[in-house]
Amino acid sequence: MTIAEMAAAVLAGDRRALARSITLIESARADHREQAVELLTMLRGSGREALRLGLSGTPGVGKSTFTEAFGMQLAEAGRRVAVLAVDPSSARSGGSILGDKTRMEQLSRHPNAFIRPSPSQAHMGGVARRTREAVALCEAAGFDLVVIETVGVGQSETMVAEICDLFLLLMAPAGGDELQGVKRGIMEMADLILVNKADGDLLATARRTVADYAGALRLLRRRPQDPPDFPKAMPVSAVEGNGLEMAWAEMEALARWRREHGHWARRRADQAAYWFSEEVRHGLLAVLEREPAQGIMARLAAAVTSGEYSPEAAAQQMMRALGRS
Amino acid sequence: MTIAEMAAAVLAGDRRALARSITLIESARADHREQAVELLTMLRGSGREALRLGLSGTPGVGKSTFTEAFGMQLAEAGRRVAVLAVDPSSARSGGSILGDKTRMEQLSRHPNAFIRPSPSQAHMGGVARRTREAVALCEAAGFDLVVIETVGVGQSETMVAEICDLFLLLMAPAGGDELQGVKRGIMEMADLILVNKADGDLLATARRTVADYAGALRLLRRRPQDPPDFPKAMPVSAVEGNGLEMAWAEMEALARWRREHGHWARRRADQAAYWFSEEVRHGLLAVLEREPAQGIMARLAAAVTSGEYSPEAAAQQMMRALGRS
Structure with a gap:
């Protein structure tokens, strides 16, 4: 089933297609995410x-x-x-x-x-x-x-x-x-x-x-x-x-x-802006959940907990490791 | 006053030096931040x-x-x-x-x-x-x-x-x-x-x-x-x-x-780990508060609010603009 076919089936009210498309958006895989955004974009026109x-x-x-x-x-x-x-x-x-x-x-x-x-x-x-x-x-x-x-x-x-x-x-x-x-x-x-x-x-x-x-x-x-x-x-x-x-x-x-x-439309617009910001923030922070950042983060956190590093010194090291200092 | 002199004055209990050093850590300037971390690192040894x-x-x-x-x-x-x-x-x-x-x-x-x-x-x-x-x-x-x-x-x-x-x-x-x-x-x-x-x-x-x-x-x-x-x-x-x-x-x-x-030391260790994580998260998100990201973000947010883009499509664009998609 292509994304276009899935979109058509959802628009037709097909509950199995709906269930499958929700599974797609819940997937953490990068290629699924691309498809999910494609699907959501197609369906936006439904009004x-x-x-x-x-x-x-x-x-x-x-x-x-x-x-x-x-x-x-x-x-x-x-x-x-x-x-x-x-x-x-x-x-x-x-x-x-x-x-x-x-x-x-x-x-x-x-x-x-x-x-x-x-x-x-x-x-x-x-x-x-x-x-x-x-x-x-x-x-x-x-x-x-x-x-x-x-x-x-x-x-x-x-x-x-x-x-x-x-x-x-x-x-x-x-x-x-x-x-x-x-x-x-x-x-x-x-x-x-x-x-x-x-x-x-x-x-x-x-x-x-x-x-x-x-x-x-x-x-x-x-x-x-x-x-x-x-x-x-x-x-x-x-x-x-x-x-x-x-x-x-x-x-x-x-x-x-x-x-x-006018509160209805305004609230929806505000919510959309909120989720845009959340998506971007999450996207930026996602690097911390992947290797090698995750491992470095864990080691530095242990060094902070043991008192070897201060939080700010460890954070500086982390930012350098991410190439963002 | 060098950072080492400031550290010595703070350790000596000099209240004016303390006030100045707090002003230093409150500064948003990048060079001040470097100095602030240096100062905090020096003072960690005070016990x-x-x-x-x-x-x-x-x-x-x-x-x-x-x-x-x-x-x-x-x-x-x-x-x-x-x-x-x-x-x-x-x-x-x-x-x-x-x-x-x-x-x-x-x-x-x-x-x-x-x-x-x-x-x-x-x-x-x-x-x-x-x-x-x-x-x-x-x-x-x-x-x-x-x-x-x-x-x-x-x-x-x-x-x-x-x-x-x-x-x-x-x-x-x-x-x-x-x-x-x-x-x-x-x-x-x-x-x-x-x-x-x-x-x-x-x-x-x-x-x-x-x-x-x-x-x-x-x-x-x-x-x-x-x-x-x-x-x-x-x-x-x-x-x-x-x-x-x-x-x-x-x-x-x-x-x-x-x-x-043992709760005292454990709590302080947990707090240090928390703030390390907060510093890193803040460091990663700080890019959004600088140009050109801030301007792009504002334009995309306006497009989301007006309904032109979906939150997720705008977020994808933003991540591309940041070179992180």
Whole structure:
């Protein structure tokens, strides 16, 4: 299959071609990278645009259950839904949060859905960079919604925020106190906080948690890209399906407002500039991951750790070894 | 003054030489950098080691008042105290949080003290990298304690944590609720949380706040580099001087424990390796801040923002322009 054929198949919505092309962009091989850029360049002309939805939440909060229920609702309504996972822990272990496909059994079999587990790359930045390209492929393949799922740890949210149009935070019902230790930085990114498990015994707690978050959100500075009533908190039940339609309505309303006020296009343009810069920076630093630089770097680092060299003297030596001093 | 003379003067504790040598390491000129590395290399042999104390807290919490009272207490007791500021906002504005020297009027005039405002560099990473070197200079000059003061925003704490031996968080008394929106990540760095303004009308509130933080700290995972009773929260009053001696006793106890258990040396070795890597990364990326790369980068970024190029195609062009594709 040539790159042009692959591009045509992706544009035709062929899911196997989409899967293969994501594998291509995830490859670390230099010739694959050339092909990947060629493919992405070909597909840029499609003019198709999905709603890119970031979804974060600590493990156990029910992200997969939510994504399945939410995705099924949209898929059943005729929308095409892609789910991509960004999981830095899987990047470390080589595993994948969505490897266990049974967790989204229904959605993964739905003809309108496409699910892709987290790539098992060693490098968080790398995972996010490739995820952004996978999103572009899904858009070219005609998906209406691309969910980018991430676990609420470390830098993955910041990366995902630079990929998506809307950012969703899924939380569990809990006693008010510390707002479940949610990182404030993450809360500041959220467009919508959904308190899951608002059913059965937890319903009252979930409602109280929603009120807690709503109060906390009011304390945050208002962002210019938000209508007056956003960011919002609301209860959902992924298991019972409650609140999912309303959540989707809120997302659509927010997306519409941002489009109408020019924030949508501006954000996408800023994101593109961000990733351009990231790609260049990564390209420059990549030399350190190859021999002979990697070996020299390791030896100098050992000499620094043992106290033989100062960090700056060792850095100077390294720059000389790279021919850049 | 030759570099050797400057090194000798710093080792002799000459404060004007120390100030001049810090100016040298802050300089962006290539020849100055060479001299700075030479100076730092000469001073490495001093074998002197200060307690490096990171101090963070949101604006208005009384950091300067605390630093002055705390520093005066130690200076009066015969210890030599240096205060360095790392302020990313001053890096942007070109100003300095300690520019207004009157805020530490007493301490700045004390013969045992040395105060240095934040360098006005454009780049946060740059500020922190140079601050680390300024700390090394202060150590060589025979200071017993180096306080690295930073405001509680953004990435500066992470940087400061990679410089210091102990990390102090100064907080204001407040209603429990959201623990004053302190970033959890910052709290996880703290070895000691000091609740300031524990005097007059605020005394009771301060005590309650200490209990709140103590509770929150207990929820955090225990770190191997901590004795069982750390991290701790305690009340202080910078204005009345209450609790300052006790706080110092706690810091000394923690430092002693870490020395005895090998964590001290290990942390310093890890920090040195971190800064070696940072210096090399910065050295590689520095090409982007010089012409012609800077101009090409700006033109390509504009083309990406306008949608003319994809981020990856523009990055490929950039790497070719740099001769690294």
